[in-house]
Amino acid sequence: MDIVKIKDLTYKYPIGDENVLKDVNLTIEKGKLYALVGSNGSGKTTLCNVIRGFIPHFHHGELKGEVLIYDKDIREYELGELALKIGFVFQNPYTQISGVKDTVFEEIAYGLENLGVEVETIRQKVAEVIQLLGIEYLQDKNPQELSGGQKQRVALASIIVMEPDILVIDEPTSQLDPQGTEEVFKIIEIMKQKGKTIILVEHKIELIAEYADHVVLLQDGEIVTQGKTKDILSDERAMNYGVPLPQYAILGIEMKKKGINLQQIPLTENESVAVMRSWLATKGVKV
Numbered sequence: 300m301d302i303v304k305i306k307d308l309t310y311k312y313p314i315g316d317e318n319v320l321k322d323v324n325l326t327i328e329k330g331k332l333y334a335l336v337g338s339n340g341s342g343k344t345t346l347c348n349v350i351r352g353f354i355p356h357f358h359h360g361e362l363k364g365e366v367l368i369y370d371k372d373i374r375e376y377e378l379g380e381l382a383l384k385i386g387f388v389f390q391n392p393y394t395q396i397s398g399v400k401d402t403v404f405e406e407i408a409y410g411l412e413n414l415g416v417e418v419e420t421i422r423q424k425v426a427e428v429i430q431l432l433g434i435e436y437l438q439d440k441n442p443q444e445l446s447g448g449q450k451q452r453v454a455l456a457s458i459i460v461m462e463p464d465i466l467v468i469d470e471p472t473s474q475l476d477p478q479g480t481e482e483v484f485k486i487i488e489i490m491k492q493k494g495k496t497i498i499l500v501e502h503k504i505e506l507i508a509e510y511a512d513h514v515v516l517l518q519d520g521e522i523v524t525q526g527k528t529k530d531i532l533s534d535e536r537a538m539n540y541g542v543p544l545p546q547y548a549i550l551g552i553e554m555k556k557k558g559i560n561l562q563q564i565p566l567t568e569n570e571s572v573a574v575m576r577s578w579l580a581t582k583g584v585k586v
C-alpha cells in the first residue's frame with residue numbers, strides 16, 4: 300500500500316525567489332524505510348516538512364503539484380489530524396524535550412496528556428513504550444540531565460507513544476557520538492520491525508546501507524536518483540552528487556574494476572563476507 304504519494308511537486312518558500320523543491324515525484328510504501336540523502340541545502344528538511352504537512356499549513360509559500368497522504372490531499376487535512384498519523388523527530392533532541400517535566404516518564408506522557416487521554420491509559424502506554432525501547436533505567440531521571448543520545452531516545456519515545464503510522468526523522472544522530480547513534484538506530488530497527496513507515500534523513504551512509512530499504516537522493520531540490528538501497532549505494536554516480544558510498548561498496552567496485560568477478564557489490568560487513576566467500580569458492584578456496 301502507498302501511504303504517501305507526491306506528484307510533480309514544486310515548492311517555493313514565502314521568502315526567497317527560487318524553487319526549493321522541483322518536480323519531485325515520490326511514492327512511499329507502507330512498512331518501508333526511506334533514507335533521504337543529499338548535500339546541505341538540497342531540500343531534505345523541506346521535503347520532510349511537506350510530508351508532515353508543515354508545508355503548506357505552517358510555511359505558506361507556493362506549492363504546486365500533489366501531495367497525498369492515504370490518498371487524501373495534504374491541503375484537506377487539519378494539521379492536528381496529520382500530527383496523529385505522522386510523528387516528527389527533530390535533528391536537535393534539546394528542542395524536542397518540553398522542559399516542563401521532571402521525569403522521563405512524565406516527559407513521554409506529555410503528548411498523550413495534551414490529547415486528554417485518560418490517566419490510567421497514559422500510564423499503561425508510557426510503560427509499554429519504555430519497555431519496548433529498553434529505557435526503564437531512564438524513567439525516573441530528569442530529562443534535562445540526560446546525555447544527547449539519551450535525550451534523543453526520550454524524544455523518540457515521546458513520539459512513538461502517540462502511535463503514529465509514519466515516522467519522519469530528520470538527522471537524529473547528527474549531534475550524537477557513536478554510542479548515542481547506535482542507541483537511536485536500535486530504536487529505528489524496533490520501529491521497522493513493528494511495521495512503521497519511516498522517512499529518515501541521515502548522513503551516516505554505513506547505517507543507511509544497513510537499515511534503509513530505499514534511498515532517495517536530492518540535489519538542488521530535485522530527486523536525481525531513487526531506488527532500492529542496494530542499487531543506489533552500489534553505483535558510483537551517487538558520489539557525483541556529494542553522497543559517499545559505503546566503504547565495502549567502494550572496495551567491491553575497485554575489485555570489479557581490477558577484473559575480480561564479484562557476484563554483487565556488497566554494502567555491509569556481512570554482505571562483504573558472503574560475497575568474498577563465494578568468490579573464493581569459485582577459485583576452489585573454502586573459508
Ligand SMILES: Nc1ncnc2c1ncn2[C@@H]1O[C@H](COP(=O)(O)OP(=O)(O)O)[C@@H](O)[C@H]1O
Pocket residue numbers: 312313314315319337338339340341342343344345346358
Ligand atoms: N524557512 C525558509 N525560508 C526560505 N528558504 C528556506 C527556508 N528553509 C530552508 N530554506 C532554503 O531551502 C533550501 C533547502 O533547505 P533544506 O530543506 O533545509 O535543505 P537540507 O535539509 O537538505 O539541508 C536551502 O536553499 C535553504 O536555504
Ligand SMILES: [Mg+2]
Pocket residue numbers: 343344345469
Ligand atoms: Mg536539513
